[in-house]
Amino acid sequence: MDSFFPYICIAGAAFITTLVLVPPVKRLAILVDAVDYPSKRRVNTKPIPRMGGLAVFAGLVVACALQVTGTILWDWPSALVPHPSMSINYYLLGVSFCIIVLTGAIDDIFTLTPKVKLAGQVAAAIVAASSGLTVGSIVNPFVSGEYLSLGWLAYPITVVYLVAYTNIINLIDGLDGLATGISAIASITMFSFAVLAGRGDAAALSIALFGTCIAFLRYNFNPASIFLGDSGALLLGFALGTVSLLSVSRTAALTSLLIPLIVAGVPILDTLAAIVRRKRAHVSIGQADKGHIQHRLIQEGYDQKQAVLLIYLWCILLALGAAAINQVGIEARIVIFAALLACSIAFAMRLHLFEPVLRHHYNPKTHKDEIVTPDDPAFAEEEQAAEHNKKAHGKE
Structure with missing residues (x-):
């Protein structure tokens, strides 16, 4: 229990900080007109302030400061020690988080063009990769003892991975508490994997993320009084992508790379369906529509709370499946993965996620x-x- 005490404190610090700061952040959002007004695309029927990501970010910052303080004063295990298989500059990694939050906050206030917003995400991912957060090689799944070296490709692959992970959370952020709850489920699941793998940096970040998400849900669950905004949705996706990379070795097994993707399976499937749906409709993949999972469930007759809880259950099922995959042999892993994939695709087909809702x-x-x-x-x-x-x- 003593070994978990620092993590409890870190989660508590993130929780309290976010809980206390949400009200002033709401007032700030209203002051700068970072507000979601009702429209055809939005579910909310009254103006709701966004930019809640600032409170989430503050929770992470305080949690990290507590981790450093605990290491210096109370002999807590340091999360800023050299990674066992990567040489990471954690301060540079922190800069990447500042860039992603700043990009989202500016978008919440001024509504950036998709290209400018993407440029901010790419810049954050490049800084993160430059900090040393990369996977250098992958265990060859077909030949025992062999490795597939990524070489210089490790950097662009990491950038693409982080940008993709950032956007899958942003895209599913369509109902009160949905993105926040999914991120909480994913972060606590990744925390368990990080602890088992002995990755102190990933464990500290993921448990802090869990604490701040649970606190934000106090204001964000239906009926929400504040939204994450892009400052929050981009931050959560970027943080989860970072945790998933910190949790694996520089030489990673294919399974260790698949597990974080399974944990985030619902938003990943939703993003894939959106791309297919918009391609079939002959519109840009960046064109927003009301064909996401949350929209389809609302169209099926579920209210916001019911739709969100159903998606939570789906995420928990995938998280449990990922946990099982992490503990069994290769044959059982294949069976579990196939079962999870089949169930998810069946659910997606039942909701008509791949059918167009936009046409020329x-x-x-x-x-x-x-x-x-x-x-x-x-x-x-x-x-x-x-x-x-x-x-x-x-x-x-």
């Missing part, structure tokens, strides 16, 4: 190609036309 439509009045949604009469007309064409081709 030529408007004869404006003489322009416009995007239509199921709410527009043009969408129904296209459905009827498509059905008519199918029948006509069938007769031919």
